[in-house]
Amino acid sequence: MTSFIIRRLLQLPLVLLAVIVVTFALVWLIPGNPMLQEGRQPPPEVVEAMNRQYQLDSPVRFLGGYLSRVTGVGWVLGWNEKPFDLGPSMRHPDWTVNEIISAGFPISATIGLGAIAIALVIGTIAGLIGGLRPGSWLDAATQTIALVGISVPSFVTGSLLIVLLAAKFRIFPIAGWGTPAHALLPMLTLSLPFAAYIARLLRFGLVEQMSTNHLRTALAKGLSRRQAAWRHALKNAFLPVLSFLGPATAVAMTGSFVVEKVFAIPGLGRHFVDAVLGKDITLVMGVVLVYAVLLILLNLVVDVLYAWIDPRIDLAASGTR
Amino acid sequence: MRWIAWAFMLILIGIVLLNWERARSPAEIRFSSSDVFTLDPQRMTYMQDLRISRSLFEGLCTPDPDTGAPAPGVATSWEQSADGRSWTFHLRPDARWSNGDPVTSYDFRNAWRRLLLPDTAADYSDLLFLIRGAREFFAWRTNALTQYASSDRHDAQAADALWQQTTEQFNRTVGIHTPDAQTLVVELERPVPYWLDLCGFQTLAPIHQQSLDKFTRIDPTSGLVKSNPGWTKPGVLITNGPMKLVDWKYKREMRLEPNEMYVGVNPPLAKSVEVIPIEDASTAVLAYESGGIDWISDLTAEFRADLAQSSRRWLDRHRVEFDLRIGAGATVDEALAALPAPDVALGERRDVHVLSAFGTDFWSFNCRPKLSNGSVNPFADARVRRAFAMAVDKAAITASVTRLNEPIATTLVPRGSIAGYDSPAGLPFDVARARGEMTAAGWIDRDGNGIVENGAGEPFPTVDMLYMTGNPRVKNIALALASMWRDALGVQCALRGKDGKFAKEDLRLGNFMVARGGWYGDYADPTTFLDLSRTGNGNNDRAFSNPRFDALLAQAAAEMDQAKRMAILTDAERLLVEDEMPILPLCQYVTLYMYDPVKMRGIVRNPRLDQRLSQLRRVDRPAQGSTP
Numbered sequence: 011m012t013s014f015i016i017r018r019l020l021q022l023p024l025v026l027l028a029v030i031v032v033t034f035a036l037v038w039l040i041p042g043n044p045m046l047q048e049g050r051q052p053p054p055e056v057v058e059a060m061n062r063q064y065q066l067d068s069p070v071r072f073l074g075g076y077l078s079r080v081t082g083v084g085w086v087l088g089w090n091e092k093p094f095d096l097g098p099s100m101r102h103p104d105w106t107v108n109e110i111i112s113a114g115f116p117i118s119a120t121i122g123l124g125a126i127a128i129a130l131v132i133g134t135i136a137g138l139i140g141g142l143r144p145g146s147w148l149d150a151a152t153q154t155i156a157l158v159g160i161s162v163p164s165f166v167t168g169s170l171l172i173v174l175l176a177a178k179f180r181i182f183p184i185a186g187w188g189t190p191a192h193a194l195l196p197m198l199t200l201s202l203p204f205a206a207y208i209a210r211l212l213r214f215g216l217v218e219q220m221s222t223n224h225l226r227t228a229l230a231k232g233l234s235r236r237q238a239a240w241r242h243a244l245k246n247a248f249l250p251v252l253s254f255l256g257p258a259t260a261v262a263m264t265g266s267f268v269v270e271k272v273f274a275i276p277g278l279g280r281h282f283v284d285a286v287l288g289k290d291i292t293l294v295m296g297v298v299l300v301y302a303v304l305l306i307l308l309n310l311v312v313d314v315l316y317a318w319i320d321p322r323i324d325l326a327a328s329g330t331r
Numbered sequence: 332m333r334w335i336a337w338a339f340m341l342i343l344i345g346i347v348l349l350n351w352e353r354a355r356s357p358a359e360i361r362f363s364s365s366d367v368f369t370l371d372p373q374r375m376t377y378m379q380d381l382r383i384s385r386s387l388f389e390g391l392c393t394p395d396p397d398t399g400a401p402a403p404g405v406a407t408s409w410e411q412s413a414d415g416r417s418w419t420f421h422l423r424p425d426a427r428w429s430n431g432d433p434v435t436s437y438d439f440r441n442a443w444r445r446l447l448l449p450d451t452a453a454d455y456s457d458l459l460f461l462i463r464g465a466r467e468f469f470a471w472r473t474n475a476l477t478q479y480a481s482s483d484r485h486d487a488q489a490a491d492a493l494w495q496q497t498t499e500q501f502n503r504t505v506g507i508h509t510p511d512a513q514t515l516v517v518e519l520e521r522p523v524p525y526w527l528d529l530c531g532f533q534t535l536a537p538i539h540q541q542s543l544d545k546f547t548r549i550d551p552t553s554g555l556v557k558s559n560p561g562w563t564k565p566g567v568l569i570t571n572g573p574m575k576l577v578d579w580k581y582k583r584e585m586r587l588e589p590n591e592m593y594v595g596v597n598p599p600l601a602k603s604v605e606v607i608p609i610e611d612a613s614t615a616v617l618a619y620e621s622g623g624i625d626w627i628s629d630l631t632a633e634f635r636a637d638l639a640q641s642s643r644r645w646l647d648r649h650r651v652e653f654d655l656r657i658g659a660g661a662t663v664d665e666a667l668a669a670l671p672a673p674d675v676a677l678g679e680r681r682d683v684h685v686l687s688a689f690g691t692d693f694w695s696f697n698c699r700p701k702l703s704n705g706s707v708n709p710f711a712d713a714r715v716r717r718a719f720a721m722a723v724d725k726a727a728i729t730a731s732v733t734r735l736n737e738p739i740a741t742t743l744v745p746r747g748s749i750a751g752y753d754s755p756a757g758l759p760f761d762v763a764r765a766r767g768e769m770t771a772a773g774w775i776d777r778d779g780n781g782i783v784e785n786g787a788g789e790p791f792p793t794v795d796m797l798y799m800t801g802n803p804r805v806k807n808i809a810l811a812l813a814s815m816w817r818d819a820l821g822v823q824c825a826l827r828g829k830d831g832k833f834a835k836e837d838l839r840l841g842n843f844m845v846a847r848g849g850w851y852g853d854y855a856d857p858t859t860f861l862d863l864s865r866t867g868n869g870n871n872d873r874a875f876s877n878p879r880f881d882a883l884l885a886q887a888a889a890e891m892d893q894a895k896r897m898a899i900l901t902d903a904e905r906l907l908v909e910d911e912m913p914i915l916p917l918c919q920y921v922t923l924y925m926y927d928p929v930k931m932r933g934i935v936r937n938p939r940l941d942q943r944l945s946q947l948r949r950v951d952r953p954a955q956g957s958t959p
Binding site for chain 2: 042045046049051054055056059062063089098101103105106110113114169183184186271272273274280281
């Protein structure tokens with residue numbers, strides 16, 4: 011297991027390098043100049059000076075400089091003042107990408123983790139209700155609600171929650187960030203689609219598990235349906251949920267643009283979309299890097315948890331294939 | 332399974348605690364604005380940045396908020412030389428930075444040098460190209476940097492030598508002189524009638540060089556002066572305006588409080604001002620309604636026309652009393668606050684304000700002889716452009732498409748916005764004349780199918796209408812134009828919506844027949860609008876080129892007599908909006924504010940909408956103290 015984890019961690023830099031190069035190519039291809047605003051266009055000599063200062067005149071030099079700053083190679087060689095420097099934002103020159111990410115990520119991560127926690131509670135309860143009594147009216151009801159939860163976009167649920175709970179009943183603040191009360195509505199909004207997904211995965215997993223041989227044996231030995239499900243089926247039925255949770259947590263933690271926009275939350279998701287629209291090359295690449303690292307690490311955690319829950323999975327063997 | 336849950340909960344609690352902040356006493360004035368890009372005065376371009384800068388930094392002049400005319404700022408007086416090219420400014424001896432240092436003429440020279448360095452990558456560098464030797468200095472430095480990059484010596488010593496050389500070059504060749512700490516002399520390339528106006532523009536504000544120096548280094552590989560982000564952060568930024576920066580979190584909030592060191596003409600009235608960026612327009616309205624913010628500085632919610640009508644209905648009911656109060660000398664806000672409260676049952680409100688702005692909403696005609704795909708461009712013919720312009724019922728558009736009743740525009744310079752300038756009449760809405768122009772251009776419906784054809788029987792090409800997506804207003808106007816042109820002129824139109832950056836690229840390449848445009852003026856002179864149509868101007872998306880027009884602009888630039896100069900500019904604009912029509916002006920821009928005049932005062936209504944955050948104040952409750 012340890013060697014598997016080490017191997018995966020060693021792959022990380024290579025994957026990240028590929029991510030940087032591909033992302034850079036894609037952002038570079040967006041037309042326009044990040045230094046210019048929509049309206050006024052300065053004279054050509056001024057535009058040329060801007061391009062020179064930000065190395066926008068040569069993609070090779072830009073990428074070279076970027077890699078030396080980000081990897082820390084330039085720092086080792088004494089070219090740069092500090093390692094792992096993602097550079098200044100191109101649209102917001104008063105901020106470094108490091109500052110923007112370290113301010114935005116905790117906010118998005120809080121909302122994301124909160125949303126996943128809420129989703130796990132709601133989703134597990136709903137999945138259990140349906141999975142234990144497939145075909146009953148309770149099953150039909152929870153599955154319908156889950157379908158609605160998946161289908162309704164979060165800008166609708168978010169706006170509904172604001173209008174009802176914040177504007178009408180004034181239980182929560184309308185928008186912004188700073189206190190736990192600010193976090194609850196966005197967490198709830200973000201959790202609903204995840205909860206619905208978990209409920210469906212768990213329900214189908216349970217139904218499948220309840221018809222396996224070892225469960226039949228357990229029932230034959232005299233366990234009640236509920237006991238059998240709790241002790242033997244749930245753990246296995248949870249495997250698909252677990253593999254869903256890895257990427258889902260990464261998605262939730264890096265921030266939902268829609269939720270952050272509706273609730274005016276200064277999180278990473280909003281920064282990312284704004285950066286893409288404004289062709290803020292350094293900020294786009296910084297956020298993509300964070301997302302990639304998170305996704306790789308969480309997938310690793312899921313793989314390890316998998317082996318722990320299901321002893322049949324042998325990580326050492328799978329790694330050598 | 333259980334330990335996972337516990338670990339998860341612990342992480343969660345930890346992160347929530349990390350985010351938990353002590354709630355601060357709310358600021359006296361809280362308002363929503365678009366995101367602030369930068370507080371570096373030399374690098375600003377956006378309205379919201381310039382607005383904050385107005386309270387943080389004070390230039391030589393500050394425009395009078397109500398008339399827009401240049402008034403003293405850090406400079407208490409000034410003289411112009413007889414030939415109009417040289418200006419001498421006398422600075423207040425008691426002006427101070429927020430750390431107590433005196434504000435000197437050297438601070439202005441340093442800031443202007445910074446604006447003139449290609450290294451700063453400042454959008455508005457060219458404003459200073461009016462100064463003698465400035466454009467040449469910019470080119471000299473650009474050239475010197477290129478040479479440095481291709482030379483074989485790249486070390487700290489060589490870079491410092493280049494910088495030394497640059498400052499000497501600047502001092503020797505650029506017409507900015509500092510005889511003493513309180514005197515600044517500026518020599519211009521030619522007499523510039525709006526020079527004082529520019530001296531009130533925020534990109535020409537001074538900077539505190541010592542605090543910036545700590546964040547600046549000279550890059551040995553490129554020779555460029557590089558500033559690290561950080562010098563504009565709270566606690567670091569030294570300002571000379573009525574306010575100082577107390578707090579700034581990226582895209583989250585910003586707080587300004589009075590600068591105790593400020594001595595000057597605009598002492599602050601606000602105890603504290605908080606800027607809260609709320610991107611979602613509907614959320615901003617909800618935040619306003621629940622008292623979370625006091626002022627929405629740009630109301631863009633899709634239902635804003637309905638909100639504006641609610642306010643207009645209420646005002647119409649009390650129009651007589653309102654006019655009486657205005658006649659008695661009350662300000663608009665005082666008069667509005669004194670009227671009977673709006674009747675909620677009738678759907679009335681008093682807090683939505685439609686204010687004219689110093690900008691024109693227009694559509695561009697592509698004036699290139701060929702389109703980007705190589706085919707002949709029918710809009711290269713001025714008769715066709717005039718026909719399309721006269722076929723548009725602008726009043727119908729502002730009354731029932733935008734529903735904001737913006738003042739209709741037939742000229743590019745907003746009518747009545749510049750003292751001493753007489754706008755030409757422009758072209759009227761006249762379908763018969765429009766058809767006549769089409770016929771004269773050879774476009775006649777020869778086969779009776781409702782589409783006009785040229786002499787060879789080819790139908791008028793489908794009009795390719797380029798617009799920027801993301802704003803329903805623009806698309807709705809495009810739809811209205813298409814139907815008016817189809818009905819009046821017998822042409823087919825096709826809308827092509829593109830995202831901002833992509834649309835801008837198409838404009839640059841000339842890949843359109845007609846395209847959505849618009850312009851806000853930067854200074855109080857007609858040239859801020861007319862320069863757009865100068866041959867080769869960077870913002871001349873239409874590629875319009877007319878030797879007579881260029882000659883008139885040059886003639887005006889050389890004219891010393893202000894009245895004669897304005898008359899020449901009127902002639903130039905007449906050529907644009909009556910004969911050549913590269914641009915179809917639709918209406919003057921308006922900005923919608925949402926604030927309750929019973930609660931908040933201090934908003935100015937001059938079309939420049941140059942708001943002074945330091946002058947805002949609550950009038951409905953005793954002012955709260957500053958941060959505890």
